[in-house]
Amino acid sequence: MTDTPRPVPLVPLTPATFHILLAVAVEDRHGYAIIQDVAARTGGELKLSAGTLYRSIQRMLEQGLIAETQDRPAPELDDERRRYYRITPFGAAVARAEARRLTLLVKMARDRGLAAGTA
Amino acid sequence: MMRFYDLLLRLYPASFRAEYSDDMRAIWKRRRRDAAGPPAVAALWIATLFEVLFNAAAVHWDILRQDLRYTARTLARSPGFALTAMLVLALGVGANTAAFSVTDFVLIRPLPFSAPDRLVKLWEKVPGYSEMELSPANYVDWKKMSKSFDGMGAYFGASVNLVGQGDPERLEGAAITADLFPLLGVQPAMGRLFTAAEDHEGAPGTLLLSYQLWQAVFGGDAGVIGRRVNLDNEPYEVIGVMPRDFHFPSRNAELWMPTRFQEHSDDFRDRNNNYLNVVARLKPGVSLDQARAEMAVVTAQLERQFPKENHQTAASVNLLRDEVSQQSRLLLLALSGAAICVLLIACANLANLLLARGLARQRELAVRAAMGAGRERLVRQLVTESLVLALAGGALGVLVAAAALPLLARLVPATLPIAQSPSIDLRVLIFAGVITGLTGLGFGVFPAARACRQSGFRALRDGARAGGGRKERLRSVLVIAEVTASVVLLVSAGLLVRALWRIEATDPGFRTDGVLTLRTALPWPKYDQTARRAGFYTQVLSAVRALPGVSSAAYISFLPMVMRGGIWPVIPNGNTVDLQRSGAHTASLRFVTPGFFATLGIPFHRGRDVAEADSMDAPFVAVVSESFVRRYWPDQDPLGRHFTMAFHDRMVVGVVGDIRVRGLERNSEPQVYLPYRQVPDGWLIYYPPKDLVIRSAAAAGTLLPAVRRIIRRADPEQPVSDVRTMADIVEEQTASRSAQVRVLGAFAAIAFLLAGVGIHGLLSFAVSRRTQEIGVRIALGARPGGIVRMIVRQGALLAGAGVALGIALAYAAGRAMEGLLAGVRPGDAVTFASAIGLCLLMTVLGSLLPALRAVRIDAIAAIRAE
Numbered sequence: 008m009t010d011t012p013r014p015v016p017l018v019p020l021t022p023a024t025f026h027i028l029l030a031v032a033v034e035d036r037h038g039y040a041i042i043q044d045v046a047a048r049t050g051g052e053l054k055l056s057a058g059t060l061y062r063s064i065q066r067m068l069e070q071g072l073i074a075e076t077q078d079r080p081a082p083e084l085d086d087e088r089r090r091y092y093r094i095t096p097f098g099a100a101v102a103r104a105e106a107r108r109l110t111l112l113v114k115m116a117r118d119r120g121l122a123a124g125t126a
Numbered sequence: 127m128m129r130f131y132d133l134l135l136r137l138y139p140a141s142f143r144a145e146y147s148d149d150m151r152a153i154w155k156r157r158r159r160d161a162a163g164p165p166a167v168a169a170l171w172i173a174t175l176f177e178v179l180f181n182a183a184a185v186h187w188d189i190l191r192q193d194l195r196y197t198a199r200t201l202a203r204s205p206g207f208a209l210t211a212m213l214v215l216a217l218g219v220g221a222n223t224a225a226f227s228v229t230d231f232v233l234i235r236p237l238p239f240s241a242p243d244r245l246v247k248l249w250e251k252v253p254g255y256s257e258m259e260l261s262p263a264n265y266v267d268w269k270k271m272s273k274s275f276d277g278m279g280a281y282f283g284a285s286v287n288l289v290g291q292g293d294p295e296r297l298e299g300a301a302i303t304a305d306l307f308p309l310l311g312v313q314p315a316m317g318r319l320f321t322a323a324e325d326h327e328g329a330p331g332t333l334l335l336s337y338q339l340w341q342a343v344f345g346g347d348a349g350v351i352g353r354r355v356n357l358d359n360e361p362y363e364v365i366g367v368m369p370r371d372f373h374f375p376s377r378n379a380e381l382w383m384p385t386r387f388q389e390h391s392d393d394f395r396d397r398n399n400n401y402l403n404v405v406a407r408l409k410p411g412v413s414l415d416q417a418r419a420e421m422a423v424v425t426a427q428l429e430r431q432f433p434k435e436n437h438q439t440a441a442s443v444n445l446l447r448d449e450v451s452q453q454s455r456l457l458l459l460a461l462s463g464a465a466i467c468v469l470l471i472a473c474a475n476l477a478n479l480l481l482a483r484g485l486a487r488q489r490e491l492a493v494r495a496a497m498g499a500g501r502e503r504l505v506r507q508l509v510t511e512s513l514v515l516a517l518a519g520g521a522l523g524v525l526v527a528a529a530a531l532p533l534l535a536r537l538v539p540a541t542l543p544i545a546q547s548p549s550i551d552l553r554v555l556i557f558a559g560v561i562t563g564l565t566g567l568g569f570g571v572f573p574a575a576r577a578c579r580q581s582g583f584r585a586l587r588d589g590a591r592a593g594g595g596r597k598e599r600l601r602s603v604l605v606i607a608e609v610t611a612s613v614v615l616l617v618s619a620g621l622l623v624r625a626l627w628r629i630e631a632t633d634p635g636f637r638t639d640g641v642l643t644l645r646t647a648l649p650w651p652k653y654d655q656t657a658r659r660a661g662f663y664t665q666v667l668s669a670v671r672a673l674p675g676v677s678s679a680a681y682i683s684f685l686p687m688v689m690r691g692g693i694w695p696v697i698p699n700g701n702t703v704d705l706q707r708s709g710a711h712t713a714s715l716r717f718v719t720p721g722f723f724a725t726l727g728i729p730f731h732r733g734r735d736v737a738e739a740d741s742m743d744a745p746f747v748a749v750v751s752e753s754f755v756r757r758y759w760p761d762q763d764p765l766g767r768h769f770t771m772a773f774h775d776r777m778v779v780g781v782v783g784d785i786r787v788r789g790l791e792r793n794s795e796p797q798v799y800l801p802y803r804q805v806p807d808g809w810l811i812y813y814p815p816k817d818l819v820i821r822s823a824a825a826a827g828t829l830l831p832a833v834r835r836i837i838r839r840a841d842p843e844q845p846v847s848d849v850r851t852m853a854d855i856v857e858e859q860t861a862s863r864s865a866q867v868r869v870l871g872a873f874a875a876i877a878f879l880l881a882g883v884g885i886h887g888l889l890s891f892a893v894s895r896r897t898q899e900i901g902v903r904i905a906l907g908a909r910p911g912g913i914v915r916m917i918v919r920q921g922a923l924l925a926g927a928g929v930a931l932g933i934a935l936a937y938a939a940g941r942a943m944e945g946l947l948a949g950v951r952p953g954d955a956v957t958f959a960s961a962i963g964l965c966l967l968m969t970v971l972g973s974l975l976p977a978l979r980a981v982r983i984d985a986i987a988a989i990r991a992e
Contacts, residue, residue, distance in 0.1 A: 038149045039156060056173070057150040058138075058181030065142065066188060089149060 017070065018104045023055060023063050028072060028094060028102040035076045037089040038064070064092065072098035127158065134174065137182035139189055140502040189503075193510040200511065204483075208515065210883070211479055215519025215565060217876050218472025220526025223550075223558040224869075225465035227527060228534045229458045230557075231548035237447055238371060238544070240311025241407075245446040246417065248278070248404040252439050260402040262387055263394050264428065268404070268441070271424045274417035278406040279306030280385065281375060286357040287649045289843045291343050296647060296847030297357075299381035300374070307382075309407050310374070317351040317366030325384035331362035332384060337370040339380040357383075358649035359843075374543045375403060397435035405446060418443045452945065454539045457866050460943050461537070464618065464873045467611045469561065471880045474604040474611075476569045478884055480512065481601055482891050509570040516566025524550060524558050536865035601888055602924055608884045609928020610935060612877035613961055617936035618943070619874040620957035622867045625948040626860060634856055635785030636686070637727030641852035642826045643685055646837055646844050647816040654808045656742070662840055663719055663802065663815065669836040675824030680722035681802065681815035683715075687855055688848075690788045692716065692813065693795055698758045699768040699775070713754055713796045714787050715772055717805065717815050723749070723782050725821045726852070733765050733780035740801035747801060749780035754796035771798060772810060790859045791948055819852070826851055863946075878968060881928075885921050885972035893917060893976045900980050901988025914977040921973030929965050933958065 020028070030036055030044040042055045055063075067073045076091045094102070116122040131154055135147050154174070161170045201208040236242045249257035250264065260268070260280070269278040281302040288295045304325040313319075315337060324332045333355065335344070344350045353364045362383065373379060387394065408417055421441035429436045491504055528550050535547035548554075646666075653659050663681050670679045684692055694715040720735050722728075731752060740747050748771070755764040755778075767778045776798075787794040802815050822829055830849060837844055893900070900913060940952030950957075 038146075039153050042153065056177040056181070057153040058177050060153075061142070061146040061150060062181050062185050062188070065145070065185070089152070 017072075017101050018108055020101070020105045021063070022053065023059055024067060024072070025102065025105055026053060026055070027060070027063055027067065028098055028105075031073055031092050031094045032099065032102065035091040035093045037091050039089075041092070067098070071095055072101055128155070131174070134178045137178060138185055139506070141189075141500045142185050144500060189506065190510065193507050194514065196507060197511045197514050201514070207479065207483060211476060211515045212519040212522060214472045214475050214479070214880060214883075215516055215562070216522035216526055217880070218469040218476075218565065219520045219523025219558055219562050220530070221465040221468040221523075221873055221876070222561055223524055223527035223554060224530040224534055225458075225462045226557050227531065227548045227550060227554045228537050229462050230553065231544065232450060232458055232538055232542065233455065235553070237542075242447065243445070244276075244408045244410075245310070246275075246406050246408060246414065246443050247446050247449055248406055248421070249442040249444075250400060250439050251442045252437075257442055259400040260404050261397045261400050262402055263397045264436070264439070265402050265404055266394060267428055268421070268424060271427065272406075272417075272420055274409060274412045274420045275406040276409050277305055277309040278404060279303045279309045280402040280404045281306055281382075282385070282401045282403060283375075284383065285647060286381075287647065287843070287845050288343070289356045289359070289845075291355060294843050294845035295343070296645065296845040297339065297380045298378045299383065300379050301385045302382050303385050306405065309405065312368070312372055312374075314366035315369040316348070317364070319366060320384050325386060327386055327388050329384070329386060331357070331360055332365045333357070333362040334366045334368055334382040335364060336368055336380045337372070340367045359652050371545060373545060376541050376543060377546050378540065397432055414443065414445065450539060450542065454537070454862075456943055456946050457537055457862060460618065460622075460946065461866060461869060463939070464615055464870050467615050468873050468877055469565075471608045471611045471877045471884075473565055473569060474608045475880045475884050475887075476565065478601055478604050478887055480569055482887060484508075485891075505571070509567065512570025513563075513566045516562050516570075520558055520562030520566075523562070524555065527554075527558070530869070533865055533868060536862050539862075601891075605881075605884045605888050605924045606928045606931070608877075608881040609925050609965060610932040612874070612881040613929055613932025613965055614936045614939055615870070615874040615877045616961040616964060617932070617957055618939050619867065619870040620961055621940050621943075621947055621950055621952065621954055622863070622870055624950045624954060624957055625946060626863050626867050628950060629790050629860055629863065629948050632786065632790045634686070634790065635728060635783055636852070638851075638853040638856050640821055640823065641726060642820045642822060642829055642833075643817055643848070643850055643852055643855070644830075644833065644846050645817050645848040646846055648814060648844070650811060651808075653814070654811075656803060656805055656807050659814055660803055662844075665840045666818065666836055667719060667721075669839075670818070670820055670833055673822070673824075673829065673832050673836075675829070676820055676822040678721050678725040679818065679820040680725045681719045682722050682817050682819065683717045683813045683815050685817045685819070685852075685855065686785050686787045687789050687859060688817075690792075694771055694798075696754075696758075696798070697770040699770065713750075713771070713798045714794065715813065716797065716799050717802045717810075717813055718749075718799045719802050719815060722799070722819065725819045726785075727821075728785060729783040731781040731783065733778070735780060736799065736801035738803075741803045742806070744804075746774045746776045746804050747779040748776040749782055749799040750778055751782055751784045751797040753784050754798060755781055757796060772800070772805075772813075774804070776800065790856070817848075878964065881965075882968040882972045885924060885969060886975060888924070889917055889921055889973050889976035890979070892920065893980045896980075897983055897988045900983050901985040904983060905985040905989065910981040913980050917977035917980050918970065918973045921969045925965055925969035929962055932965075933962070936961070 026045045026048070027041055029048070030041040036044065038057070038060055042057075042060060046054050064073070068075065072095060073092045074095050076093045113122055113124075117124050128151070131151065132147075135143055135150065138147070157170060158167070161167045237245070239245060248260065248268065250260050252258055259282070262280075265278075265280050272278070279302065281300045283298070284301045285296060285298050288297050302320070304320040304322045307319050314334065317334075319334070320332060323329060335350070340346060340350060344353070350364050350367065355362055355364065368382075374382075408414070418441075421443055425436070425439055425441045429439060495501070495504060531547060531550070538544070538546060538548065540546075646662075648659055648662065653662070667679050667681065670676060683689075692714055693712045696711055696713050718736060720737055723730055723735060733749070736747065736749055748769075750764065758764075758769065759767055764778045764781055768775055769778075770776070782797075782799070784794070785797065786792075787797060805813070818833075820829065820833070826849075834846055837846055903913065936958070937953055940947070940954075944952055
């Protein structure tokens with residue numbers, strides 16, 4: 008591929024995709040860790056099922072949003088032979104684009120007095 | 127527990143499972159551990175079930191979309207292949223869909239009545255006739271004495287003149303017993319059916335309309351029930367309208383009235399007046415054979431009771447569904463067989479195409495496999511590709527079939543209680559879908575599995591040279607099969623063309639050019655006086671003869687080929703031939719006006735035409751055909767001889783040529799023509815002349831309005847119907863045959879083309895595969911002629927094998943359809959020679975291009991390429 012894909016066509020993201028990107032943005036995580044991170048951040052609101060998670064992961068891998076990491080954490084922490092995922096630069100760009108879109112939306116809602124915060 | 131989850135995971139594609147199932151199982155195990163208490167476990171299970179169903183479907187869909195995108199790209203890269211494959215499939219699916227739609231419509235689909243498989247038709251069986259209508263007296267007795275049936279109803283054809291609703295019109299209908307329609311299980315769309323009281327002598331006239339007649343004549347008026355109309359000058363009250371798709375006994379029926387048998391006079395006494403068609407419904411649990419056995423007992427009993435009238439009268443009981451003539455059945459079966467041949471050829475061709483493509487793509491597949499695509503994904507990709515091709519081809523095929531339907535509609539016999547033309551409905555679409563799917567799957571999975579088995583490193587290493595002898599053998603077998611099938615089709619089509627030509631070349635015995643015919647069926651009792659009819663004929667004929675361009679005109683009881691019956695026993699006086707030995711003693715009976723023979727161009731051999739002077743007061747005379755003379759007075763002067771026919775002694779005054787009354791394909795009885803005036807008032811109600819024939823130099827279109835005016839002047843209430851030229855009538859004889867020949871010819875042409883493409887494809891591939899070898903040969907000094915011979919020989923070997931097999935099968939096919947061949951022998955040399963010649967030509971043409979390409983191979987480049 009000669010030209011890097013542009014993030015814009017992928018935006019807006021599905022909530023699951025966005026949350027997975029957020030989960031792997033700071034550190035490499037395996038599947039169950041992603042589920043736990045999402046659940047913790049949303050206060051248990053969004054509990055990804057295994058199917059939804061790996062379906063999203065497969066698609067995100069193909070789209071180049073995330074990558075499987077080769078380097079593993081310390082063996083004593085790696086309780087099972089698991090796959091770990093990390094955000095790619097492209098994934099980060101897409102997440103940023105999505106965040107921008109959401110910010111813009113919230114700002115608009117705020118302007119009409121439909122969201123908390125100052126206009 | 128875990129095992130059940132594993133089972134659920136099987137819903138995911140294997141490639142997905144291979145990647146993620148371990149992780150998913152781990153996550154699920156934790157979830158299961160976290161769930162405390164049975165309700166939580168139950169909730170987890172339910173959630174899991176839905177989650178897996180949804181996500182598995184979603185993953186499949188993702189892959190499908192991916193494969194479709196990939197397919198679109200690969201097909202766009204080889205549009206030639208894609209188009210060829212689609213067209214081949216379209217032809218195969220189209221031919222079969224078309225053939226199925228007609229065959230299903232005529233032979234398979236249940237009749238549109240309730241529990242139609244219990245409906246049977248009953249006939250009288252007498253020596254010489256396998257199926258004869260019943261006499262009302264026998265009908266009543268059969269009905270009374272049999273116990274196998276839930277009900278028995280009868281009908282007979284009845285045409286009537288409708289007057290007072292716009293122009294007078296001639297309508298085809300049927301008189302039915304009141305219990306017939308309930309027996310069929312049909313309900314009127316509007317109004318009601320006949321009551322038993324309405325089906326009695328002297329009951330006021332009641333009438334059911336067909337939906338089509340209701341629309342055409344009554345404008346679909348909802349207030350038509352209760353309306354009074356005049357049929358043959360008798361009042362009838364409309365009591366109902368039948369549904370739009372109801373056709374009984376055939377699609378021509380426009381109206382129905384009760385039989386109103388004359389119980390107290392002739393109808394129930396005369397056992398030799400056979401005109402009733404009888405339908406019955408088998409009782410539940412009674413088989414057709416049981417009913418036949420019972421009817422044999424019943425008829426034997428009746429024969430003992432009426433030994434003279436019911437002499438050797440048995441019953442024949444058939445399923446109503448099977449009342450399709452043997453010829454119609456054979457026509458359709460031949461068509462279906464041909465369609466299957468086309469599909470087989472299409473499949474062979476497609477398999478060949480895909481095999482060749484599979485070989486060419488081996489490298490690509492090997493690369494993909496090397497990059498980690500699992501075997502399942504590769505197969506899936508290939509199957510998607512062939513299904514896409516199949517779907518596109520199948521859709522095109524349905525269009526092909528829809529386009530062919532108007533032609534195929536001619537193969538639907540008019541005698542069935544079904545609509546005129548089949549339609550592409552859900553049933554047909556499902557059929558098309560199934561054969562499309564099977565073809566697509568069969569010819570996707572098979573090469574895909576083959577391609578994948580070899581997509582290892584060997585493919586990468588071997589380059590395009592891969593594909594060993596085994597594969598070539600398989601492809602050769604496919605090509606041979608194609609040639610075989612196309613020989614069978616070519617020969618079958620050829621035999622049928624020869625049969626058609628032979629029939630078309632049959633001399634009907636009269637001249638068809640420039641003869642216009644139309645019918646004015648004079649109603650009774652208005653015209654039951656012979657003199658009154660004579661007045662009508664004289665007025666019409668003299669005015670018509672005076673029209674510009676008209677050279678002659680006459681009336682006859684029934685036109686040849688249109689009416690095949692009208693047969694009457696003959697008793698010759700002082701005959702010299704032993705009648706018992708000759709067996710036949712019937713002739714076709716027609717009343718004519720003077721000038722009939724001149725109008726139809728029937729040659730006059732001796733004596734004179736009937737004359738106006740041949741009236742009731744004059745001696746009764748007859749004009750007879752040559753075969754009549756041959757039968758009764760061979761090698762003698764027939765003029766002045768006497769015979770008795772139709773209640774009178776008659777004297778032969780003229781001899782004319784024979785005509786084909788029963789049509790071009792059947793033998794006809796000898797013909798007897800009587801003067802139209804020599805019939806007592808009210809006698810022979812069936813036989814008064816009704817068909818007007820006009821020989822004219824003017825075009826039918828310009829003549830017709832003038833003729834209509836003349837008839838209106840003679841009787842303003844008299845409808846004109848059945849306007850046709852004699853040429854049309856003769857042409858109609860072969861209409862279904864020529865339709866079949868055209869369809870079969872098209873099939874054969876397709877097969878021929880496909881087989882040619884197959885040979886070409888195989889040889890091209892072989893040449894490109896052997897480029898190096900041929901290069902070496904050329905480098906070593908091989909002559910171009912030798913190279914061409916080598917390639918053509920390969921093609922000729924394949925074609926030869928196919929032709930040899932094809933000839934054997936074609937002969938068998940010819941034997942199977944001998945009944946359709948009108949005397950052409952199944953082993954007709956001309957046909958076989960032409961088919962073989964065509965196949966040789968195809969082989970040469972198919973191998974020529976590859977051979978030329980082989981000759982042009984650049985030896986140095988070919989050797990260096992590897």
